[in-house]
Amino acid sequence: MRPNPAPLLLLAACLPLVYTLSNVEELKSQERLFLHSLGLSGRPRPAGSLQARRHVPSALWKMFRSSENIKVQESDPCTVSEYGVRGNIIRYVQDQGRLVSGWSSCQLCVEKQLFFNMSVLQPVELLSLAQLEIKFHWKPFSHAELLQGPRALSVSLYKVIRATLRGANAQANRRLLLSQSVQLQPDPASITLDLTSLGESWRKPGRNYGLVLELLPLSADPEDLLPFRPGNSLPLEPTFTLPLIQASLVAVSLNPHQCRSRQRRSAVHLPVTPSNVCKARRLYIDFKDVGWQDWIIAPQGYMANYCHGECPFPLSESLNGTNHAILQTLVHSLDPNSTPQPCCVPIRLSPISMLYYDNNDNVVLRHYQDMVVDECGCR
Numbered sequence: 001m002r003p004n005p006a007p008l009l010l011l012a013a014c015l016p017l018v019y020t021l022s023n024v025e026e027l028k029s030q031e032r033l034f035l036h037s038l039g040l041s042g043r044p045r046p047a048g049s050l051q052a053r054r055h056v057p058s059a060l061w062k063m064f065r066s067s068e069n070i071k072v073q074e075s076d077p078c079t080v081s082e083y084g085v086r087g088n089i090i091r092y093v094q095d096q097g098r099l100v101s102g103w104s105s106c107q108l109c110v111e112k113q114l115f116f117n118m119s120v121l122q123p124v125e126l127l128s129l130a131q132l133e134i135k136f137h138w139k140p141f142s143h144a145e146l147l148q149g150p151r152a153l154s155v156s157l158y159k160v161i162r163a164t165l166r167g168a169n170a171q172a173n174r175r176l177l178l179s180q181s182v183q184l185q186p187d188p189a190s191i192t193l194d195l196t197s198l199g200e201s202w203r204k205p206g207r208n209y210g211l212v213l214e215l216l217p218l219s220a221d222p223e224d225l226l227p228f229r230p231g232n233s234l235p236l237e238p239t240f241t242l243p244l245i246q247a248s249l250v251a252v253s254l255n256p257h258q259c260r261s262r263q264r265r266s267a268v269h270l271p272v273t274p275s276n277v278c279k280a281r282r283l284y285i286d287f288k289d290v291g292w293q294d295w296i297i298a299p300q301g302y303m304a305n306y307c308h309g310e311c312p313f314p315l316s317e318s319l320n321g322t323n324h325a326i327l328q329t330l331v332h333s334l335d336p337n338s339t340p341q342p343c344c345v346p347i348r349l350s351p352i353s354m355l356y357y358d359n360n361d362n363v364v365l366r367h368y369q370d371m372v373v374d375e376c377g378c379r
């Protein structure tokens, strides 16, 4: 990581810049402060290379791009219109379950556990939606298999209500949530299911036993539908290639403390005229410069700006001073050594949206307030 003091400029507008590049501890603690406000316990260290990383769902990209184009005062900052629910954080919580088999009462079934770690949500967050998405990517094993026409799977989804030990009666510990058949075609098929209340119950420690997905291959030929009865051992392989299953839980939640208006002045163009009077200055923060490019997906950087300049006597109206600041400049002008000038600080900030990987490798889209300085004033 190449340390860069840029973000500190925002925090230390009126202090002399005593931070030095060698002051690594100070930088670390500032980084922690920022990560904490993003709801992260530490700097995410996503596993693997950038290429091997979990891809960003196209729906999230779309939402990120549309949030970038939000016009002034348009839309409620805490509503996710794509899902029609309250929220300012959208996570694609990834499935951590394993493929298992032989646990089921059904001999020819293949089972997959689904597990979504909901403790990535902070306690303060209110969960508005948890929507399960299961995608079935089917690539026929052979040309012959493709020629046999569309294949179908009977899919049953259970919630596990208590921990199950191998060999125990698994059926007693689960409740059926959904049962349907899925046609397998070269285009991915998918199932979505609202699991909001279950997702909420998974947030309690020790209460998340996950889900079980039970797959039973169905033949295309109605005559062959029954051979999967127990006892009739039709081989699953190689006549039937199981699809690759990709499951994620879209969790939309609301951090009620981050719900002020999303007013944004569309592309603030700051003048570049030289002046030493308090005003907003251009500052582009490149996340690469702070060493965050491996976990922040987008944007790669943004125009953050900062406030800098003097608050001289007499304080003109354009410096947006408080009555207090006006009096302070007056006192300062009478005795510069006893009282400093007021500080040039941000008085209006606007939010940006960020797309990043959290500590669990989930993709998160979140709106962050107070990321861009729009206006400065003497305070």
Ligand SMILES: *[C@@H]1O[C@H](CO)[C@@H](O)[C@H](O)[C@H]1NC(C)=O
Binding pocket: 117, 118, 119, 120, 359, 360
């Ligand atoms: C879930 O995530 C939390 C926070 O990242 C972690 O501490 C915990 O170990 C995870 N639990 C499981 C079962 O993976």
Ligand SMILES: *[C@@H]1O[C@H](CO)[C@@H](O)[C@H](O)[C@H]1NC(C)=O
Binding pocket: 278, 279, 280, 318, 319, 320, 374, 375, 376, 377
């Ligand atoms: C003070 O606020 C006005 C708008 O309210 C703005 O145009 C001006 O740039 C602000 N002054 C500074 C120093 O940013």
